[in-house]
Amino acid sequence: MNEYSDKVIEHFQNPRNVGFIEDANGIGEIGDTDCGDFMKVFIKVENDILTDVKYQIRGCPASIACASAMTELAIGKNLDDALMLNDMDIVDALDGLPEFKIHCSVLSAS
Numbered sequence: 001m002n003e004y005s006d007k008v009i010e011h012f013q014n015p016r017n018v019g020f021i022e023d024a025n026g027i028g029e030i031g032d033t034d035c036g037d038f039m040k041v042f043i044k045v046e047n048d049i050l051t052d053v054k055y056q057i058r059g060c061p062a063s064i065a066c067a068s069a070m071t072e073l074a075i076g077k078n079l080d081d082a083l084m085l086n087d088m089d090i091v092d093a094l095d096g097l098p099e100f101k102i103h104c105s106v107l108s109a110s
């Protein structure tokens with residue numbers, strides 16, 4: 001696969017859940033030292049359920065699509081299940097990524 005799927009393009013053009021959560025229960029930051037991409041994630045947890053996930057990102061189109069898809073996968077899950085999400089879950093949710101962009105899903109899975 002060498003091209004972006006329709007889902008990747010759609011998430012990149014209309015990223016879900018961008019922003020921040022003022023009263024977040026948790027905030028995480030991660031960057032890719034190779035490409036310089038960076039994201040900050042905010043989570044809201046109520047009764048062990050992720051009720052909201054938002055992010056701010058400076059990254060490539062694939063990393064933005066992955067962050068968007070990650071929020072859709074994570075919201076509504078309990079913390080244990082959300083922690084089990086991995087990079088390939090995100091790639092699958094986007095109907096795949098070009099081989100050379102698979103690494104971009106790691107930011108969102110971390």
Ligand code: FES
Pocket residue numbers: 032035036037059060062063103104105107
């Ligand atoms: Fe850096 Fe995509 S090139 S995350």
